[in-house]
Amino acid sequence: MIGELKKLLLVLPSNTYRAQRFIQAAAKLDIELSIATDGDFSPPDPIGTIISNVGFCDAREAGQQLADIARHRGIDSALAVDESGIEVAAWANAFLRNEITNLDGILATRNKAQLRQILREAGVPQPAFAEVVSDADPTQNEQWVGYPAVVKPTKGSGSLGVTLARDIAELREGQLIAQGVMEKMGFVGYPTLVEEYIDGAEYAVEVLVVAGVAKILAIFEKPDPLVGPTFAETIYLTPARISKSTSEAMASSVAAVANALGIRTGPMHIEMRISAEGVCFPIDVASRSIGGKCSDALSFSFATTLEELILANAASGVIPDVDREHQSSGVFMIPVEAQGVLRAVSGIASAMQVPFVQGVEITLPLGTPVVPLPWDNQYLGFIFAKAPGPAAVEKALREARSRLEIIIARDCAIES
Numbered sequence: 001m002i003g004e005l006k007k008l009l010l011v012l013p014s015n016t017y018r019a020q021r022f023i024q025a026a027a028k029l030d031i032e033l034s035i036a037t038d039g040d041f042s043p044p045d046p047i048g049t050i051i052s053n054v055g056f057c058d059a060r061e062a063g064q065q066l067a068d069i070a071r072h073r074g075i076d077s078a079l080a081v082d083e084s085g086i087e088v089a090a091w092a093n094a095f096l097r098n099e100i101t102n103l104d105g106i107l108a109t110r111n112k113a114q115l116r117q118i119l120r121e122a123g124v125p126q127p128a129f130a131e132v133v134s135d136a137d138p139t140q141n142e143q144w145v146g147y148p149a150v151v152k153p154t155k156g157s158g159s160l161g162v163t164l165a166r167d168i169a170e171l172r173e174g175q176l177i178a179q180g181v182m183e184k185m186g187f188v189g190y191p192t193l194v195e196e197y198i199d200g201a202e203y204a205v206e207v208l209v210v211a212g213v214a215k216i217l218a219i220f221e222k223p224d225p226l227v228g229p230t231f232a233e234t235i236y237l238t239p240a241r242i243s244k245s246t247s248e249a250m251a252s253s254v255a256a257v258a259n260a261l262g263i264r265t266g267p268m269h270i271e272m273r274i275s276a277e278g279v280c281f282p283i284d285v286a287s288r289s290i291g292g293k294c295s296d297a298l299s300f301s302f303a304t305t306l307e308e309l310i311l312a313n314a315a316s317g318v319i320p321d322v323d324r325e326h327q328s329s330g331v332f333m334i335p336v337e338a339q340g341v342l343r344a345v346s347g348i349a350s351a352m353q354v355p356f357v358q359g360v361e362i363t364l365p366l367g368t369p370v371v372p373l374p375w376d377n378q379y380l381g382f383i384f385a386k387a388p389g390p391a392a393v394e395k396a397l398r399e400a401r402s403r404l405e406i407i408i409a410r411d412c413a414i415e416s
Contacts, residue, residue, distance in 0.1 A: 006315040007032045009070045009078040009092065011085035013056070014039030017293045017363065018081050018307070025307035031315050034073055036066050038084070049073075056088055057186065063091025070096055079266070079314045080288055083157045086110055090287075105261030106287045112193050113154045115285060122260030124253070125279050127196040135175060138194045139168065145196040147171075148228070152195065153178040155187040157286060158377035164197065164228025177374050198273040198281045202226050203240055206290055206298065206306070207254055207268040210313050214258040214268070216251055217306065218298055218324055223394055230373040232335040235397055236294060237390045239328060246274060253280035263287060265317065267310050293361065293382045297331040300324055330393040332383040332401050334362075336372045340408040342380065343367075351400035356387040360400060370408060380406060 010022055014037045026033045034049040035041060038056045051069060054062050066078065066088065076096055080089035090106040108114040116129045127150070130143040138144055151174030152162040161181030165171035171194070178192045204220040221240035222233060242250075254270060267289040273281045289295060295306045300322040309319045342364055351360045362381035364370065370378060385396040 006030075007034070007073065007075045008311065008314055009034045009036060009066060009075050009089075010081060011036045011054075011066070011078055011089040011092070012081035013037065013084045014041060016082050018295065021295065021305065021307045022081060022311065025305055025311050029308060029311055029315065031311055034070065034075060036069075036078075036085075036088070054088070056084055059087035060091045062088045063093075064095050066092040067095035077314055079310070082291060083110075083286060083288060086287055105263045106266075108261060109285050109287045111154055112152060112284070113191060116193070116195075119257065119260055119282065122256065124256045124260055125281055127198055127281060127283065129193055129195045131191040132175065132194055133191050134179070135172075138171060138175075138192075141194075145194060148197040150195045150197050150228075151175060151178055152193050153182045153187070154190045154193050155182055156185060157284075158291065159231040159233065159373055160377040161374050162231050163374050164230075165194075170229070181375065195283075197228075198275055198283065200273045200275045200281075202271065202273050202283075203242075203250070204236060204290070205250060205254055205270040205272055207258070207270060208309060208313055208319065209258050209263050209265050209268060210319055211317055212264045214251075214255045215319075216254060217300075217309065219247065219250060221390065232373050233333055234335060235330060235332050235394060236297060237328065237330040237393055238297070238324070239390065241390055246278065249278065249280050250274075253282055257282050257285055261285070261287075265313060292333065292379060293363065294331050294333065296359070296382070296384055297329045298324070299329075327386045327388065328390040328393045329384070329386045330390070330397055331385075332397040334380040334382065334401065334404075334406070336370045336376065336378055336380060336408070338408045338410075339371050340410045341367060341369050342406070343409045344407040345380075345404060347404045351383065351403040354385075354396050354400045354403070356385045356392055356396040357400045358384040358386055360384075360404070 010033050036051040036054050041050045078089040078092035080086045094103045108118050113131050119126050128145045130141040132138045149165045151165050161178045163174040165174045175192050202222045206218040208215050218238045219240040220236040220238045224234045269286040269290050270282050271284040298306045304322045313319050345362045348360050360383050364380050383400045385393045387393045
């Protein structure tokens with residue numbers, strides 16, 4: 001599929017769930033990977049080409065450093081796996097190719113205010129929004145969006161620091177939360193974004209841009225309404241139970257987003273809401289594939305994985321002619337629902353006995369301090385199911401979750 005041996009630089013955080021899946025995909029495709037990570041890779045250096053302890057905080061400097069190493073190793077392309085590596089990989093590619101193709105658009109997906117500006121200028125439907133500096137009063141902004149409003153950090157992902165405001169008190173609290181979350185991440189002085197709340201069903205769209213064409217790999221339905229005050233995601237189901245016209249409208253919106261951002265190649269993960277009038281609103285865009293272990297819910301014909309498609313596109317600019325598997329599939333992401341310490345999880349064996357359940361994984365070790373959204377966006381684990389139809393998948397996921405007993409003990413030493 002790839003032809004001659006291809007070399008790629010994979011940029012990933014040391015705590016990612018997905019390293020092994022990409023390593024396995026590369027071996028299957030005969031791609032030689034070099035891995036750049038911000039810590040110590042575990043297991044230690046399985047392929048002998050690890051670049052450890054790269055400083056992701058200064059993305060441009062890290063990108064320059066990695067581009068020099070990549071050039072020496074005969075590598076001409078970098079690929080980010082998770083959110084924290086996106087800017088580093090983008091800068092590495094810019095230095096490797098002596099061009100800024102994709103760069104501005106990819107960097108905009110890491111700054112929600114810039115993303116909104118670019119999409120608005122391109123005429124892509126989106127929520128009305130206003131940038132708010134520090135603790136200024138958004139209601140005095142000429143672009144004030146009214147209530148209810150969504151308050152979010154301009155930096156970050158995964159609903160971290162995102163809240164719904166229905167009055168001035170909640171608005172001010174949301175601003176403090178958004179600013180506090182950004183400061184914890186080291187983003188000091190960035191504005192808060194206040195957006196119009198779009199009342200409608202929400203979907204996640206998995207996209208791979210191949211030679212300038214945005215190809216939808218899967219549309220995930222989110223059957224649990226995301227209506228605030230925080231926005232913890234739970235169930236993803238695919239294929240989504242939507243009409244052909246809605247599917248076509250989403251495809252058109254995805255193409256418009258990729259074109260507006262100038263993204264010509266690589267994965268995209270787009271969160272989209274459909275209003276009562278049928279208008280598609282891309283409410284968040286990430287220039288990476290689906291996060292966490294959720295890619296385990298996706299497989300394609302000929303046992304092809306999402307990681308194989310992403311690597312094939314990065315290595316050769318093409319992907320194999322495959323379709324998503326015929327079965328419906330889904331994942332239940334188990335959110336943190338209380339602050340404290342994860343003390344015990346029971347019922348896993350019982351949950352695994354639910355028909356159509358494929359796996360139950362608790363990914364946080366016992367003894368881990370946990371804090372729910374909006375202050376943190378960790379998930380306790382994941383439940384996976386496959387069935388002939390999405391209704392059966394949803395039923396299996398909910399039943400499996402109901403059989404788990406999760407004990408989070410309050411620990412006064414934990415601060416929010």
